[in-house]
Amino acid sequence: QVQLQESGPGLVKPSETLSLTCTVSGGSISNYYWSWIRQPPGKGLEWIGNIYYSGSTNYNPSLKSRVIISVDTSKNQFSLKLNSVTAADTAVYYCARGLTSLNVWGRGTLVTVSS
Amino acid sequence: EIVLTQSPGTLSLSPGERATLSCRASQSVSSSYLAWYQQKPGQAPRLLIYGASNRATGIPDRFTGSGSGTDFTLTISRLEPEDFAVYYCQQYGNSPIFTFGPGTKVDFK
Numbered sequence: 001q002v003q004l005q006e007s008g009p010g011l012v013k014p015s016e017t018l019s020l021t022c023t024v025s026g027g028s029i030s031n032y033y034w035s036w037i038r039q040p041p042g043k044g045l046e047w048i049g050n051i052y053y054s055g056s057t058n059y060n061p062s063l064k065s066r067v068i069i070s071v072d073t074s075k076n077q078f079s080l081k082l083n084s085v086t087a088a089d090t091a092v093y094y095c096a097r098g099l100t101s102l103n104v105w106g107r108g109t110l111v112t113v114s115s
Numbered sequence: 116e117i118v119l120t121q122s123p124g125t126l127s128l129s130p131g132e133r134a135t136l137s138c139r140a141s142q143s144v145s146s147s148y149l150a151w152y153q154q155k156p157g158q159a160p161r162l163l164i165y166g167a168s169n170r171a172t173g174i175p176d177r178f179t180g181s182g183s184g185t186d187f188t189l190t191i192s193r194l195e196p197e198d199f200a201v202y203y204c205q206q207y208g209n210s211p212i213f214t215f216g217p218g219t220k221v222d223f224k
Contacts, residue, residue, distance in 0.1 A: 035213065037213075044203065044215055044216075044217050044218050045152075045160065045203055045205075045215040045218075046215070047211055047212070047213035047214065047215065050212065050213075058210075058212050059211075060211040061116075061210055061211060062211070094159055094160075096159075098162075099207075100147065100148050100150070100165070100166075100207040101148075101150035101162055101165040101166075101205065101207065102150075102152075102160075102162060102205075102213075103162045103165070103171060103172075105159035105160060105161070106159065107158075107159055108159050
């Protein structure tokens with residue numbers, strides 16, 4: 001059974017870069033689309049972007065100028081970088097798998113932006 | 116951008132009752148690309164329905180998805196205690212590729 005695990009710093013300073021990694025276990029990263037989604041405390045879900053295992057990406061236009069998603073098939077991992085963060089980027093960040101719907105999710109990791 | 120609106124915002128019901136949740140899109144959405152998720156406090160969302168009416172693996176048959184075009188519905192035929200949660204609809208298609216509705220909270224009456 002495929003499992004996803006997010007990892008990275010839980011605290012990031014304003015104006016710096018948020019970096020997270022999602023490790024895929026129990027299956028291959030190949031032949032699937034992989035997404036990042038975030039959820040500010042007490043609010044709804046926002047899709048950040050996705051990547052195909054081959055490296056092609058799609059981003060939410062509202063975040064596109066600040067986001068890079070990359071994949072490392074040798075490590076069965078994909079990553080998120082969000083630069084120039086502000087307090088508004090404080091959220092639980094999830095990684096997930098799927099093309100038209102998301103059928104496997106990580107547990108999520110809380111990232112707080114604060115000095 | 117397609118905007119999804121969910122109603123009601125909160126649905127207060129008792130176990131055993133029927134829940135009817137609505138998701139309305141600002142433009143027509145292909146039925147193949149409409150999904151529903153359940154989220155409990157402190158947990159990740161869980162896929163319930165994909166393709167508007169197909170139950171995901173392991174989802175009980177008391178969950179039914181229906182609809183087409185701009186109007187979609189999630190029905191829970193008889194609420195179990197574990198069904199009290201927040202439910203989100205999601206569409207796939209135009210940029211941004213994924214958009215979510217604001218959610219409907221099903222809580223205890």
